[in-house]
Amino acid sequence: MSTQRVFVARLAGTAVFDPVGDRLGKVRDVVIVYRSTAAPRVIGLVVEIPGRRQVFLSIGRVTSIRAGQVISTGLINVRRFQPRPGEVRVLAEFLGRRVRLVDGGGTAVIEDVAIEQDRHGEWAISQLFLRKAKTSASPFAKGPTTFATWNEVTELHDTGESQSAEQLIASYSEMHAADLATSLLELPQQRRIEVAEELPDERLADALEEMPEDDQLSILDRLGDERAADILDEMEPDDAADLLAQLPPKRLEHLLQLMEPEEAEDVRMLLRYGADTAGGLMTPEPIVLSADATVAEALALIRRHELHPALAAAVFVTLPPFETPTGRLLGVVHFQRMLRYPPHERLGAILDDTLEAVSVTASAAEVARMLASYDLVSLPVVDAAHRLVGVVSVDDVLDYLLPDDWRTHDAEEPEPTGGAR
Structure with missing residues (x-):
């Protein structure tokens, strides 16, 4: 080694x-x-x-x-x-603990640890990277850093005490939302709540979207209503609607009242439809443009970094108004088709008007069949007047069709020989 x-x-x-x-x-x-x-x-x-x-x-x-x-x-x-x-898990429990330097150098927080292998092949903590208390009153200032060995410090609290939530969040900063959700679910319940309370609204919303409903509710119940409403504002409307639908009517309405009016309006619309219908599965925020819009305009909207990949796969062309519920749906222009035409080309000249939209009342099974039959990642959803009201994507359908515990379910797998811990 x-x-x-x-x-x-x-x-x-x-x-x-x-x-x-x-x-x-x-x-x-x-x-x-x-x-x-x-x-x-x-x-x-x-x-x-x-x-x-x-x-x-x-x-x-x-x-x-x-x-x-x-x-x-x-x-x-x-x-x-x-x-x-x-x-003890170093990232989840050890980083962020407070120590006192035995040479009289005051207290510090463990920000990282180095592990090293000795001549006998054993790995151990060899060095601590510490940050001392800041010496400036400026809110942007940070304390000086230093290195120390284990015998040069003394921990200031019981070894079973968890690290600060702030330090743990720093270790989660680069994680994909699904990985962040998994890491949160691996924490003890109280620790999970502490970290959730400190996460930025957008990051916590992303993580909640990747969790089973029971775990979503457990976290939401421990947040204050004002914070819970802020998180719901950051979630995709369909995910927020699914979560709110699990709450008692009184609290559901209270949280809707606290949400931003535009976000709450989208969620209220989704709550009118059954969870197993296209209306209940759809996202009410597709990219909608007029037939006179150009390829350049459409591609500019697709480049928005916050747009879900499935929603960025196509632009929907309708009559005015261009916010859901729109005017009559005229057709769709797929991203790959736009790449074959010059930037000034009108969408109306290259749209596909053969794609069959689904009704808001269509079943999840029907939507899944259409997505599979035509190799699509999304389908337009229309009302009785053929107005575009949303888009249902393949990930929405998968979330519905997979078992509730698919994210944490352990499949039966054989253990390798010698695999005992």
């Missing part, structure tokens, strides 16, 4: 490979245990394998840790990771 100092915060997200170069997963955390007279010892890694399941990889099965990759023996126990008594 190669010997080098590795900082744990930089290790997060690193790919894990078997000896022949096949990717097994990615590092999500490092697990340590305390010792009475020496620095905490590393006992393994928490690795996320396909299916977003987090499993334990013993450090004894790691043959190399270096920049950009971790090499293992290839044997991984696929049982979901559950911390045992005395085990």
Whole structure:
């Protein structure tokens, strides 16, 4: 095994490979245990394998840790990771703890830790990266940083105490929304709420959209109504409607009153339709333009970074008004078709008027059949007057058709020989 100092915060997200170069997963955390007279010892890694399941990889099965990759023996126990008594996750629990420097240097917060392998092949914490209290009153100032070894500091609280939510959120900053949701669900319930309370509204909204409804409700119930309404404003209208539909009518109406009027109006419209219909599944915010709009205008709207990929796949052409419910739907222009024409080309000249729209009352099964039959990622949804009221995308249908626990469900998989932890 190669010997080098590795900082744990930089290790997060690193790919894990078997000896022949096949990717097994990615590092999500490092697990340590305390010792009475020496620095905490590393006992393994928490690795996320396909299916977003987090499993334990013993450090004894790691043959190399270096920049950009971790090499293992290839044997991984696929049982979901559950911390045992005395085990501490560095990113989830250790970073952010407060320590006192024994040389009289005051107190500091652990911002990162380095792990290193000794001559006996054992990995342990070798160095702490610390940030001291700031010396300026400016809200933008930060305290000075320093390095220290384990025997140069003393922890200021019980070793079972969790890190600050602020430090944990920093380690989550670059995660995809689905990965963030999985990481939150791996935390103890109280810790999950602490982190949710500190996450920015947009990030928490993204994570909630990726969670099962029971977990969404658990978090929403612990937030104040004002904060809950802010989160709902940031969610996609169809996801917000699905979540609100699980609440008692009195609280549902109260939260709608606290939401921004435009966002609440979209959600109220979706709540009128059954959850198993196109109207209940759709998103009421497609890209809508007139037939006189140009390819350049359409592509400019598609480039909006906040637009969901399925909604960016096509532009819908209608008669005025151009906000849902629009005027009569004339047709659709797909993104790839626009790329074949000059920027000044009118959408009306290249639109596809053969695509059959679905009614707001169409069943989820009917929508799924149409998406599959025509190899589409989205379908227009119209009312009885053939006005465009929304778009239902393939991910909306998948969320409905998959079991409620699909994000956390452990499929039955055989364990490899020697896979016991």
